[in-house]
Amino acid sequence: MTSYKDLGLVNSRELFKKAIGGGYAIPAYNFNNMEQLQAIITGCAESSSPVILQVSKGARKYANQTLLRYMAQGAVEMARKDLKSNIPIVLHLDHGDSYELCVSCIEMGFSSVMIDGSSLPYDKNIDLTKKVVDYAHKYDVTVEGELGVLAGIEDEVSSEKSHYTNPDDVEDFVKKTGVDSLAISIGTSHGAYKFKVKPGETPPPLRFDILEEIEKRIPGFPIVLHGSSSVPKEFVDLCNKYGGKLENAVGVPEEQLRKAAQSAVCKINIDTDGRLVMTAKIREIFSEKPAEFDPRKYLGPAREALKNLIIHKNKEVLGSAGKA
Ligand code: G3H
Ligand code: 13P
Ligand code: ZN
Numbered sequence: 001m002t003s004y005k006d007l008g009l010v011n012s013r014e015l016f017k018k019a020i021g022g023g024y025a026i027p028a029y030n031f032n033n034m035e036q037l038q039a040i041i042t043g044c045a046e047s048s049s050p051v052i053l054q055v056s057k058g059a060r061k062y063a064n065q066t067l068l069r070y071m072a073q074g075a076v077e078m079a080r081k082d083l084k085s086n087i088p089i090v091l092h093l094d095h096g097d098s099y100e101l102c103v104s105c106i107e108m109g110f111s112s113v114m115i116d117g118s119s120l121p122y123d124k125n126i127d128l129t130k131k132v133v134d135y136a137h138k139y140d141v142t143v144e145g146e147l148g149v150l151a152g153i154e155d156e157v158s159s160e161k162s163h164y165t166n167p168d169d170v171e172d173f174v175k176k177t178g179v180d181s182l183a184i185s186i187g188t189s190h191g192a193y194k195f196k197v198k199p200g201e202t203p204p205p206l207r208f209d210i211l212e213e214i215e216k217r218i219p220g221f222p223i224v225l226h227g228s229s230s231v232p233k234e235f236v237d238l239c240n241k242y243g244g245k246l247e248n249a250v251g252v253p254e255e256q257l258r259k260a261a262q263s264a265v266c267k268i269n270i271d272t273d274g275r276l277v278m279t280a281k282i283r284e285i286f287s288e289k290p291a292e293f294d295p296r297k298y299l300g301p302a303r304e305a306l307k308n309l310i311i312h313k314n315k316e317v318l319g320s321a322g323k324a
């Protein structure tokens with residue numbers, strides 16, 4: 001058993017308290033490889049933002065669970081020793097789908113886990129979430145639960161339709177499970193195709209009415225928004241200019257995320273935008289400099305582009321810059 005505290009990590013409790021009081025949200029960025037991790041840590045250190053490093057079940061499978069955990073440990077040391085930065089860093093399991101997976105992550109040094117029982121019947125979601133909370137809290141690890149289903153792929157759980165969170169359920173769910181934060185569904189979805197709109201049309205607003213109702217039922221309780229990439233047109237266009245085929249890719253407008261960050265939403269999950277910006281940059285280099293074959297020559301610029309995107313989000317969208 002490795003305690004996250006020995007790795008220099010923190011759980012999310014204090015970060016969320018400050019974020020709700022301060023009207024900003026903590027960024028939760030997914031990583032699967034070294035360049036993404038370097039960009040996230042460097043971008044957050046440079047903008048002085050607390051950060052949640054997110055690891056999905058798929059990321060553990062792709063990068064190897066042991067290597068991934070040592071990469072996170074290395075990232076903390078890099079921040080402290082090389083970047084001279086003391087930003088709070090959380091290592092979080094994204095969309096955990098079983099008790100065993102959550103336990104495995106906690107034993108390896110994660111400081112926070114999500115147990116996603118959102119596709120289960122309500123009572124089963126409560127039972128599973130409570131079981132994870134009871135284990136995690138013994139080690140002061142924080143737990144995120146989910147109520148309501150996002151459209152699209154949630155790791156290996158997929159759903160065609162979004163089912164908004166029912167505000168009537170949240171108080172009971174939080175009380176019965178003891179979770180530390182709650183992911184809700186108010187119109188976001190995973191991936192690059194969040195809304196079906198014609199070119200030039202703006203996507204429909206998120207259901208802020210549902211969010212307000214939820215806040216009334218559980219005042220001051222930390223709320224999490226998944227599926228919060230903005231899918232910037234600039235990078236969709238860059239991808240497509242160099243042979244990509246991302247047709248009608250649309251994300252959540254930045255102003256809406258800014259508005260959400262000022263509410264009880266204190267964690268905003270972003271994965272797709274990171275994938276998009278790196279792919280766009282790599283496509284550009286492959287096309288403009290076809291003689292290059294050293295991976296550092298295309299992964300390096302892709303990493304730099306991701307770092308800049310992260311700084312932009314922390315400063316202009318989530319408001320977390322300067323809050324470390
Ligand atoms: O919400 C899911 C995250 O974007 C992780 O995606 O399961 O492909 O690693 P993944
Ligand atoms: P995006 O696909 O919008 O980046 O959402 C990521 C996410 O919710 C990870 O849990
Ligand atoms: Zn998610």
